[in-house]
Amino acid sequence: xxxxxxxxxxxxxxxxxxxxxxxxxxxxxxxxxxxxxxxxxxxxxxxxxxxxxxxxxxxxxxxxxxxxxxxxxxxxxxxxxxxxxxxxxxxxxxxxxxxxxxxxxxxxxxxxxxxxxxxxxxxxxxxxxxxxxxxxxxxxxxxxxxxxxxxxxxxxxxxxxxxxxxxxxxxxxxxxxxxxxxxxxxxxxxxxxxxxxxxxxxxxxxxxxxxxxxxxxxxxxxxxxxxxxxxxxxxxxxxxxxxxxxxxxxxxxxxxxxxxxxxxxxxxxxxxxxxxxxxxxxxxxxxxxxxxxxxxxxxxxxxxxxxxxxxxxxxxxxxxxxxxxxxxxxxxxxxxxxxxxxxxxxxxxxxxxxxxxxxxxxxxxxxxxxxxxxxxxxxxxxxxxxxxxxxxxxxxxxxxxxxxxxxxxxxxxxxxxxxxxxxxxxxxxxxxxxxxx
Amino acid sequence: xxxxxxxxxxxxxxxxxxxxxxxxxxxxxxxxxxxxxxxxxxxxxxxxxxxxxxxxxxxxxxxxxxxxxxxxxxxxxxxxxxxxxxxxxxxxxxxxxxxxxxxxxxxxxxxxxxxx
Numbered sequence: 001x002x003x004x005x006x007x008x009x010x011x012x013x014x015x016x017x018x019x020x021x022x023x024x025x026x027x028x029x030x031x032x033x034x035x036x037x038x039x040x041x042x043x044x045x046x047x048x049x050x051x052x053x054x055x056x057x058x059x060x061x062x063x064x065x066x067x068x069x070x071x072x073x074x075x076x077x078x079x080x081x082x083x084x085x086x087x088x089x090x091x092x093x094x095x096x097x098x099x100x101x102x103x104x105x106x107x108x109x110x111x112x113x114x115x116x117x118x119x120x121x122x123x124x125x126x127x128x129x130x131x132x133x134x135x136x137x138x139x140x141x142x143x144x145x146x147x148x149x150x151x152x153x154x155x156x157x158x159x160x161x162x163x164x165x166x167x168x169x170x171x172x173x174x175x176x177x178x179x180x181x182x183x184x185x186x187x188x189x190x191x192x193x194x195x196x197x198x199x200x201x202x203x204x205x206x207x208x209x210x211x212x213x214x215x216x217x218x219x220x221x222x223x224x225x226x227x228x229x230x231x232x233x234x235x236x237x238x239x240x241x242x243x244x245x246x247x248x249x250x251x252x253x254x255x256x257x258x259x260x261x262x263x264x265x266x267x268x269x270x271x272x273x274x275x276x277x278x279x280x281x282x283x284x285x286x287x288x289x290x291x292x293x294x295x296x297x298x299x300x301x302x303x304x305x306x307x308x309x310x311x312x313x314x315x316x317x318x319x320x321x322x323x324x325x326x327x328x329x330x331x332x333x334x335x336x337x338x339x340x341x342x343x344x345x346x347x348x349x350x351x352x353x354x355x356x357x358x359x360x361x362x363x364x365x366x367x368x369x370x371x372x373x374x375x376x377x378x379x380x381x382x383x384x385x386x387x388x389x390x391x392x393x394x395x396x397x398x399x400x401x402x403x404x405x406x407x408x409x410x411x412x413x414x415x416x417x418x419x420x421x422x423x424x425x426x427x428x429x430x431x432x433x434x435x436x437x
Numbered sequence: 438x439x440x441x442x443x444x445x446x447x448x449x450x451x452x453x454x455x456x457x458x459x460x461x462x463x464x465x466x467x468x469x470x471x472x473x474x475x476x477x478x479x480x481x482x483x484x485x486x487x488x489x490x491x492x493x494x495x496x497x498x499x500x501x502x503x504x505x506x507x508x509x510x511x512x513x514x515x516x517x518x519x520x521x522x523x524x525x526x527x528x529x530x531x532x533x534x535x536x537x538x539x540x541x542x543x544x545x546x547x548x549x550x551x552x553x
Contacts, residue, residue: 013484020491024464024516025483031465031510052482059488252503282495 002033002046009053016275017060019248141188146386151179153385154197154212161383161393164205171204190214190388208408209318209394218387235268243269247289248276255431256283256336263296263352266303273300277307277336285340285431288356291370291420295351302327305356308365310337315359318394318406340434342427345370345412346420354407361412362402367430368414370423375411443496446531449489452479454498454520454528461502463515464490490518498524 006029010022029049036045155172162168178184178200187193194214201210238244244261251257258276266273280286286308298317302324305315309329317325330337343357343366354373360366382392400406418426443450449471456462456470467490468481481489493499500521504514520528542548 017487017491021483021487025487027513027515028464028468028483028486032468048480048482052484056482056484056488060484250501252501 003030006049009049012053012057014060014275015242015272016248016279019242019245019276020250020279142190142193144185147184147187147193148179150193150212150385150389151175151184151197153389154201154391157383157385157391157393158201161381161395163394167205167207171201174200174204190216194389207394208405208410209392211392212385213390213392215388215390219384219390234265238264238268243272245269245272245276246292248279250280250283251287251428253428253432253435254282254284255428255435256280256286257289258286259289259292260304261292262294263298263300263304263356265297266299269300270303273303277304277331277334281333281335283336283339284435285342286336287342287344287424287427287431288366289344289424290349290353290357291344291346291423293349293353295353295376298352298355299324301352301356305360307331307334307336308341308360313363313365314401315355316362316401316406317355317359318400318408340431341366342431343368344420344423344427345373345414346423347371347374347411348420349373349412351376354412358407358412361415362404367416367427368412369416369427369430370414370418371420372413372417373407373411375407375409443492443498443527445534446527447489449479449481449485450493450498451528451531452481453486453489453493454524454531457499457518457520458525458528461517461519463507463517465510465515466507467518493524496523497521498527 003026007026010018010025013022032045033042036042155175158168158171159165162171175197184193184196187196191214194212197212198210201212202208243264245258246261247257247259249257258280264273288304302315305313306327306329309327312326312329315325315327341360343360345353345357345368349357349370350373354376357366357368357373361368381395382390384390416426416430446454452471452475453467455474456467462470464483464486468486472480490499494501498521499518502517502519504516506512506514539548
C-alpha cells in the first residue's frame, strides 16, 4: 500500500524526471522501507519523503529546458488547447497540494486507466479500422445490392476526387465492365471484396495509395470530425500511457534510447515529446525504437524529426506537398542535429513510423536496423462509401524525390537486416563503434 | 545545464561526490554512504538524490555504469555510478575552499580545530 502511495506521489514530478528516474526512485523507496521497519523508522522515512518532495519537486520544475524555452508555439491541428506550458512552469503551491490530494484519491479509487482505448482520432484512414467505435454489424453476407452500391460509390468518388481524371475514367470503366461480367458476384465477404476492388483499381492506376477498406463495425460519420467525447477519451488514454513514450533513457556509452509506440497528436503530447527529446539532448548517438510503433499523426513525425537537422529539411510524404512537409529545424538549444541516428524496425512497424523511417533513410540521416516494415498504405483523404466500406484517395499529386518506392504495400527495407528481437543489441554495437571514432 | 548550477557546489552534490570517492555505488548505496559520512544528519530522499545525480551526470562529474545486481540486496538490477576525474577535481577544490574557510575561522578564533 505504501509503495502504491509513493508511486502516486511520484506523479507530482515532471514527466522528464519520472521517465529518467521514476523506477530508480521507487527502488530506493523499496530499499528504505525494507530496512527501516517499525513505527519510528517508518515515520522518519515518510517525514523524509515528504520533506524531499517539498524541496525537489519545485526544483525539477524550475530546471530550464533550452529547447522549450525558445521554441515557437505548437501547431494545434484540431483546434484543441495546447498543453505546451503544462510541464515547464513551476507549479503554484495550491496546485501541488491539489496534486497530492488527487494522487491520494486516485490511489484509493484505483481507477484502471490503462484499459482505456487508444485510437487516433485525427489520422484519416486509421479511424476506420475495426477498433473504431460504432454499432456492431449484424454479420450478414454481402448481397448483390450492397456490392453494386459500393461499386457505384467507388466510381462516383474516383470521378470527383481522383487526382488524374483520365486514369480515374479508366478505373471506372474497368470496374463497371467487371461488374457487368459478373466478376464480383462470388464476393460475399466484405474484406475479400474490398481487397478485390483495391487490386483491380491498382492494376489500372498502379497507385499503391489507393485502397478500398471494409470495417465489420459500422463506420462513424467522419464528415463531422471526432466527437468531443472521443477527443477527451483519446487525450486521457494518451496521458495515462505517457503518450506511448514507453522508454526514454541513456544507455551505456551515452547512447540515447527512445522507445515510441505511436506518433501521438502533438497538441496533446507535444510537451511529453519535447521533454523526451530534451532529456536525450546530450547523447552522443540516438536509437529510436519503433519496433512496436503502429503509426499515428504525421505532425508528430515532423516534430521529432526537427531535432535531427540544423536546417529545415523536406520530409516526403505521399499526397502532401504543403509547407507542413518541412521540419521546423533548427530547434533552439538542440544538440542532436549531427549525432548518429539508428531506427529499429520490425514487421509491425507501421504507417507514420514508416514515414519517419523511410524519410530518414532516404535523407541518409539514420541507419535502419531490424526487419522490413509492414507496408501500410497512406491513402490520403478517406471517403465513406456506405456504412461498412470506405475508400482512401490521394487528392494531391506529389512526386517522390527518391528513386526507391515509398513504403506503401512493400514496406521500408532496413539498412542492417536482423531479426527484430536482435535489433537493439545490433544498433547499440553500431552506435558504440560510431561514437568511439 | 548551465555551469552555474554547481557553483557553489550544493551540499548534497558534494556529499554524493565524496560518497563515490571510495567505490562505485548505486542510488541506495549512495544514500546510505552519505548518511554514514554525515553521522545520520543527511538522509537523501529519492527526489533530491536523483535530481543531484542528474545534474552531476550532465556536468560529467559522475558517470553511469551498467545495470547490475547488488548481492546484499537481492536480484534486482541497479544502476551504479562512478566518480569521474573531473568530479574528483571538483570535490577536491570544494574541500580546499572549505579548508580555506576553516583557516579564516581559526584565525578569527571562532573555531579551534587542529587539522587545517
